[in-house]
Amino acid sequence: xxxxxxxxxxxxxxxxxxxINCTYTDSSSTYLYWYKQEPGAGLxxxxxxxxxxxxxxxxxxxxxxxxxxxxxxxxxADTQTGDSAIYFCAEGGGKLIFGQGTELxxxx
Amino acid sequence: GAVVSQHPSWVICKSGTSVKIECRSLDFQATTMFxxxxxxxxxxxxxxxxxxxxxxxxxxGVEKDKFLINHASLTLSTLTVxxxxxxxxxxxxxSANRYRGNTEAFFGQGTRLTVV
Numbered sequence: 001x002x003x004x005x006x007x008x009x010x011x012x013x014x015x016x017x018x019x020i021n022c023t024y025t026d027s028s029s030t031y032l033y034w035y036k037q038e039p040g041a042g043l044x045x046x047x048x049x050x051x052x053x054x055x056x057x058x059x060x061x062x063x064x065x066x067x068x069x070x071x072x073x074x075x076x077a078d079t080q081t082g083d084s085a086i087y088f089c090a091e092g093g094g095k096l097i098f099g100q101g102t103e104l105x106x107x108x
Numbered sequence: 109g110a111v112v113s114q115h116p117s118w119v120i121c122k123s124g125t126s127v128k129i130e131c132r133s134l135d136f137q138a139t140t141m142f143x144x145x146x147x148x149x150x151x152x153x154x155x156x157x158x159x160x161x162x163x164x165x166x167x168x169g170v171e172k173d174k175f176l177i178n179h180a181s182l183t184l185s186t187l188t189v190x191x192x193x194x195x196x197x198x199x200x201x202x203s204a205n206r207y208r209g210n211t212e213a214f215f216g217q218g219t220r221l222t223v224v
Contacts, residue, residue, distance in 0.1 A: 031212070033212075033213075035215075040220070041217065041218070042114075042201055042215055042216060042217035042218035043152075043201065043215040043218075045212070045213075045214075045215070048212060088151065088152070092213075093205070093213075094140055094142065094157070094205050094213065095142050095154050095157055096142075096152075096154070096203070096213055097154075098151045098152045098153075099151060100150070100151045101150075101151055
């Protein structure tokens with residue numbers, strides 16, 4: 001079945017760039033998503049990318065998609081302490097398959 | 109963006125009782141909604157697909173008699189956890205799509221269920 005894999009932890013210093021990586025298996029996915037979850041809260045959609053795109057930029061966020069390798073990444077420029085959260089990549093359309101989540105820790 | 113609201117945000121109930129969680133699409137109609145479950149420090153797992161006017165489709169391993177889903181209108185789906193046990197304690201999140209097909213999913217804020 002479909003599977004989405006992420007590394008579990010990432011620690012960066014404030015002001016640095018963060019890169020969170022994700023691999024997926026379902027090549028038929030039309031959309032790929034990045035969600036942010038803060039402790040005890042629901043999911044906040046950060047951005048998504050169509051499968052026919054290679055890159056999407058939205059302010060401090062850059063999404064890169066390598067469809068051949070089924071690899072998705074999220075780059076956060078100038079990472080702030082407020083960016084500390086768990087980041088989930090997901091594939092699908094209506095129902096989504098989520099990765100395990102990457103816990104981003106930003107140190108001052 | 110579209111708004112999906114869940115109610116309640118958190119609930120504590122006694123073992124053996126039933127709890128109903130509501131998921132509403134506030135500014136659009138959703139023929140399909142999805143229910144997910146998240147254990148602490150884990151990812152979201154799809155429980156079922158809620159279809160307006162028909163039976164829900166449950167994922168493998170999810171007990172449909174335990175987790176009753178009703179999608180009675182185009183803006184409301186409910187999940188009822190029946191005869192709750194402490195192991196049912198979890199974070200439940202719903203999502204809805206504005207349009208049919210492969211499009212953006214809007215999530216509710218989630219419901220934290222604690223069974224004591």
